[in-house]
Amino acid sequence: MPRRGHYPAPVIDIPAPLRLRLDGDALVHNWRTLDRMSGTAACGAAVKANGYGLGAIEVARRLADAGCRDFFVSNWQEAAELAPLGLTVSVLHGVREEDMAAAVVGFARPVLNTPTQVARWKAAGGGPCDVMVDTGMNRLGVSADDIAAGLLDGLEIETLMSHLACADEDVPMNGVQRDRFAAMAGRTSAKRMSLANSAGIALQGYAFDLTRPGLALYGGVPRGEFSDTIRQVVWPEAQILQVRSVTAGATVGYNATWTAPRRTQVAIINLGYADGYGRSFSGRGVARTGDIDLPVLGRVSMDLLVIDVDSIPGLREGDWIGLDYALVVAADQSGRSQYELLTGLGARFDRHWA
Numbered sequence: 015m016p017r018r019g020h021y022p023a024p025v026i027d028i029p030a031p032l033r034l035r036l037d038g039d040a041l042v043h044n045w046r047t048l049d050r051m052s053g054t055a056a057c058g059a060a061v062k063a064n065g066y067g068l069g070a071i072e073v074a075r076r077l078a079d080a081g082c083r084d085f086f087v088s089n090w091q092e093a094a095e096l097a098p099l100g101l102t103v104s105v106l107h108g109v110r111e112e113d114m115a116a117a118v119v120g121f122a123r124p125v126l127n128t129p130t131q132v133a134r135w136k137a138a139g140g141g142p143c144d145v146m147v148d149t150g151m152n153r154l155g156v157s158a159d160d161i162a163a164g165l166l167d168g169l170e171i172e173t174l175m176s177h178l179a180c181a182d183e184d185v186p187m188n189g190v191q192r193d194r195f196a197a198m199a200g201r202t203s204a205k206r207m208s209l210a211n212s213a214g215i216a217l218q219g220y221a222f223d224l225t226r227p228g229l230a231l232y233g234g235v236p237r238g239e240f241s242d243t244i245r246q247v248v249w250p251e252a253q254i255l256q257v258r259s260v261t262a263g264a265t266v267g268y269n270a271t272w273t274a275p276r277r278t279q280v281a282i283i284n285l286g287y288a289d290g291y292g293r294s295f296s297g298r299g300v301a302r303t304g305d306i307d308l309p310v311l312g313r314v315s316m317d318l319l320v321i322d323v324d325s326i327p328g329l330r331e332g333d334w335i336g337l338d339y340a341l342v343v344a345a346d347q348s349g350r351s352q353y354e355l356l357t358g359l360g361a362r363f364d365r366h367w368a
């Protein structure tokens with residue numbers, strides 16, 4: 015056995031000390047729920063940002079099997095990753111000059127957002143595309159005035175879409191955006207119209223022909239209407255690296271922010287903020303074994319965190335511990351959005367679908 019020198023990358027599969035348990039039934043259940051809530055509209059799926067951190071290919075494959083026909087990513091790298099699945103994919107950020115060589119191949123279609131993108135697409139000979147129109151969010155999209163002036167004439171538009179700024183709130187702006195969007199009906203060559211994200215699906219009269227949920231597919235609950243129907247999909251778990259007994263008055267972790275009030279059994283867990291479990295969970299997060307809560311003690315480190323396991327004396331090195339990652343609760347504990355909690359989940363997790 016050589017001790018020095020150059021080694022090839024090992025071919026053996028090294029199981030990671032942290033994993034995401036991903037509930038494929040819950041994912042499909044959530045899509046079916048959103049599909050039903052979408053009424054006569056088709057229900058698509060936003061799988062950008064690696065399927066909100068779960069893994070875009072695995073998510074898209076499962077939803078396609080369940081009947082989902084429209085997928086949304088942000089850029090062409092993401093679309094290329096999905097190309098082998100042969101799905102209908104729309105690229106929300108449209109086409110830059112750098113994207114054109116890939117875009118004209120036809121494995122996805124652009125959502126054109128600006129007059130420059132429209133001109134670029136027309137100059138390249140066009141082909142089927144989608145178009146985003148701004149109805150008040152002032153993020154992406156061409157304007158109603160651009161459309162009235164004929165900007166989109168000659169385009170072969172599959173779906174005209176717009177995006178809601180405040181669908182998770184009950185505010186007048188929702189109705190304003192919906193009415194502006196509805197006024198576009200028949201003004202373009204678009205075969206379908208699409209407005210609602212996850213939260214928008216809970217609003218009445220916002221579904222048009224196609225909905226585009228992301229967050230709620232993955233267990234997020236952007237509005238109370240979903241709290242009884244949407245199921246948790248993502249369950250982070252990590253192994254115990256060390257168990258130790260901390261004496262009364264001793265401290266734990268960086269900056270010694272937690273002091274043991276009495277002798278306390280703690281476990282060091284193989285997971286940290288580099289994996290997406292942010293420092294804002296310090297002293298606030300909770301792990302769980304069965305229905306026993308195991309509070310996070312002190313600071314979350316980059317690759318480690320410490321939990322109180324006093325209530326479970328039998329825990330050993332190598333045992334697996336689940337983090338409480340119910341998204342509404344975890345968002346409240348950490349002060350981060352449900353979107354950030356999902357999309358921040360890192361590359362070190364093994365992703366296990368069940």
Ligand SMILES: *Cc1c(COP(=O)(O)O)cnc(C)c1O
Binds near residue numbers: 060062106177226228
């Ligand atoms: C991300 C995104 C969605 C999905 O939004 P959720 O709030 O995650 O349901 C829909 N439409 C557009 C344009 C998006 O960028």
